[in-house]
Amino acid sequence: MDVDFLLIGQGLAGSILAYRLHRAGAKVQVLDDGNPNSSSKVAAGLYNPITGRKMVKTWLADALFPEIEPFYAELEQALGQRFLYPTGIYRPFVSYEEQNEWIAKSADPQYDRYIEKVLSSSAFPGVNDAYGGLLLKSSGYLAIKPLLQSFKVWALDREMLMQHRFQANRLRRDQRGYWTYGHIVARNLVFCNGVAAGKNPFFEWVPFTPVKGEILTVKQDFSAAEIINRGVFRIDMGEGLGKVGSTYNNRELDLKPSAAGKKELLDKLHQLIPAEAQEIVDHQVGIRPAMRDRRPVLGQHPAEKNVYLFGGLGAKGVSLAPFFSQQMSDFLISGKEPQKEVNINRFFKYI
Known part of the structure; x- marks a missing residue:
């Protein structure tokens, strides 16, 4: 199987970049191990233009937010599934x-x-x-898990996805400098697999700063058409259920739900919405692929000229992915460099 791009990871970053590249006419193959605990599958998917304790306009909001709803609406149309919920x-x-x-x-x-x-x-x-x-306004949430499942079906139908755990030691170069991986021959290799990208031999020097995030689904005598957000967010799921998040823990990076995380979320929820949480219906954990400077990372390996990284989207992945996947696609297809704030060359000093 000869392809232009072999993408490692079918989380939000990998799925959206694969879609962009396919739409641009490239031949793409994606490898993904189907990990149910990947950060994309656990994330609540908010896109919020005013963020943080100080309530400030999020970084690059005026460039990012015009792209969000049109892009995901296009993706809904392509995949035949609803997953975008514009919500105040x-x-x-x-x-x-x-x-x-x-x-x-x-x-x-x-x-x-x-x-x-x-x-x-x-x-x-x-x-x-x-x-x-x-x-x-210009806010809401993306149901990421249904998006990823829909993309998986779409990609399998097009023979673009292989469900397989990537093993770096199976990579080989052929006489042309292309990458071979089993029966796949790829001109270019793109890592989109979150914090795991920082553990492979190509990108061990990239300063990923993983963050553990916990989210609860609670039963509560409260409902609202809007997302309520201060200290924590609460997304109304109907039938008395609300999704509540999220914690930010960069010390304990296991995938175990913690009593401390649950208490933190319930205490903050009670401060925001005093009605008692009557039941914890679900407690999920994911590890966000954040960067030290809280900016995404896009670009080419400094020595391996056909090896690339697209990641570090962190907690704002839903907002960042449409805009920066286009930058990454433009770079891969036509060589147009990503903007300096996100360009991987800012980390070359760590090699």
């Missing part, structure tokens, strides 16, 4: 000062596309929002 996000204020700050910002044109409404008094029954809050 409500962020309660913690003080009058914060309320006044956002009343002023709401008159600023740079925030027009993100602010639906600034509320100056409590507006959501059951939410701790004594100072009102900020209702966002």
Whole structure:
């Protein structure tokens, strides 16, 4: 099997890049081991333009967010499955000062596309929002697991996917400099397999900073059409169920649900929405492929000229993937370098 690109990993990064390359006319093969605990399969999939404790516009929001909904809508059409849920996000204020700050910002044109409404008094029954809050638009969530399953079926139908655990010691170069892996001959090799990419011989020097994240599904006497987000997020799943997340732990990187993680999420949920969580229906864990500088990493190995990395999307993968997969595809197809903030050459000093 001769292909232009052999992609390692069918998480969000690998699936979207494979789709981009296929659409550009390249012949693609993807290897994936089907790990049910991959960060993509566990992630809640939020895309949120105003983030963090200080409630600031997320990095590159004006470039990223116009791409998100059109791209995933196109992917829904191609895969024949719904997984994009545009949904308002409500962020309660913690003080009058914060309320006044956002009343002023709401008159600023740079925030027009993100602010639906600034509320100056409590507006959501059951939410701790004594100072009102900020209702966002251009926001929502992506059901990543159904997306990945749909892509898997789509790719298998096109003989683009092999369900197999990648083993770096099986790679060989042929006389042309192409990569052979079993019966596959690939002109180029692209690693899209999250934190595992930093454990292979090509990219051990890339400073991945993995982060463990835990998410709960709880039964609770509360419902809201919007995502409630302050300290934790709560996505309403219907029938009294809510998905609550997430923790950020860069010390313990196992895949075991922790009592500390559960307590942290329940305590923060109670501060945000006082109704008791009556039952823990599910408790999931994933390891996010974050980078030391919290930016994605795209580009070419400094010595192996047909070996590439696309990863480090971290907690904001749903927001980052459409925009940066296009940059990566453009680089692989036409040689157009990724922008400097995400270019892998920023880490060459670590070799």
